[in-house]
Amino acid sequence: MIVPLAHVLILATVLFGLGLVCALVWRSNVIMLLIGIEIMLNAAMLAFVGGSCHWGMADGQVFALMIMAMTSAEVSLALALVVYLHRRRNTVDVDEFRELRD
Amino acid sequence: MDFMELTLFYILAVVTVIGTLLAITEKHPVHAIVYLVTSFFSLAVIFYLLAAPLIAMFEVIIYAGAVMVLFMFVIMMLDLGRPDEAKRPPMRQWLLPLILGGVILIAIGALATSHSTMSGSTGVITVREFAVTLFKKYGVAIEIISMQLLFAVVGALYLGRRRKP
Numbered sequence: 713m714i715v716p717l718a719h720v721l722i723l724a725t726v727l728f729g730l731g732l733v734c735a736l737v738w739r740s741n742v743i744m745l746l747i748g749i750e751i752m753l754n755a756a757m758l759a760f761v762g763g764s765c766h767w768g769m770a771d772g773q774v775f776a777l778m779i780m781a782m783t784s785a786e787v788s789l790a791l792a793l794v795v796y797l798h799r800r801r802n803t804v805d806v807d808e809f810r811e812l813r814d
Numbered sequence: 815m816d817f818m819e820l821t822l823f824y825i826l827a828v829v830t831v832i833g834t835l836l837a838i839t840e841k842h843p844v845h846a847i848v849y850l851v852t853s854f855f856s857l858a859v860i861f862y863l864l865a866a867p868l869i870a871m872f873e874v875i876i877y878a879g880a881v882m883v884l885f886m887f888v889i890m891m892l893d894l895g896r897p898d899e900a901k902r903p904p905m906r907q908w909l910l911p912l913i914l915g916g917v918i919l920i921a922i923g924a925l926a927t928s929h930s931t932m933s934g935s936t937g938v939i940t941v942r943e944f945a946v947t948l949f950k951k952y953g954v955a956i957e958i959i960s961m962q963l964l965f966a967v968v969g970a971l972y973l974g975r976r977r978k979p
Contacts, residue, residue: 725922729915734838736911770947785966792973
């Protein structure tokens with residue numbers, strides 16, 4: 713381990729904060745909101761891989777792989793939902809989708 | 815050699831943070847995705863530096879490849895990529911999220927300055943070790959993940975079908 717774990721965790725935290733700001737700010741575009749979630753999941757993956765490298769165990773990398781599989785499932789469902797909502801309301805603004813019934 | 819890898823890590827960290835920063839402030843979704851691909855590529859090299867070559871490969875193939883292309887595909891399909899219609903959120907919407915992000919940054923800054931850097935083991939994780947852990951220790955998780963992917967496919971098909979008027 714050459715890079716200190718603290719620096720890896722700082723980078724992961726900065727990325728997580730950026731993703732959080734992105735997800736909170738972009739209410740006018742669902743796609744940018746999903747991008748914010750992607751950034752946050754990547755930060756979590758970085759923390760897992762950094763820990764796995766620090767303690768010399770492969771478990772962290774396995775969980776990074778799990779996060780990746782989870783993300784691909786989540787993105788496919790979320791984008792299908794975006795297409796569905798866009799077909800119904802003709803917009804991607806989150807504030808427009810506030811009713812449960814159509 | 816150690817110094818070079820350390821320098822490379824800091825350069826890549828700066829590239830990742832700047833790429834992400836440009837991606838979240840960009841008003842045009844297609845440009846944001848291109849910035850994000852840059853950021854993911856440098857993150858993949860960081861994973862390689864952290865002794866995880868397999869995860870680095872998957873990052874490039876799945877994240878920068880498949881997921882971002884899926885985003886791009888949906889943007890093109892819904893015709894959202896028009897530069898003249900895109901607009902940033904107003905200034906007052908940025909205020910509260912920036913305060914929240916600042917709290918997180920201050921917290922990690924305080925933690926980093928108070929803690930001394932821990933010295934870790936210098937074990938190298940080979941692909942063989944990774945695979946043994948994945949398929950022996952976490953075999954059930956693989957099954958659950960594959961089921962989850964199947965459900966995602968079924969759900970996406972259900973949501974994406976065309977309803978008869």
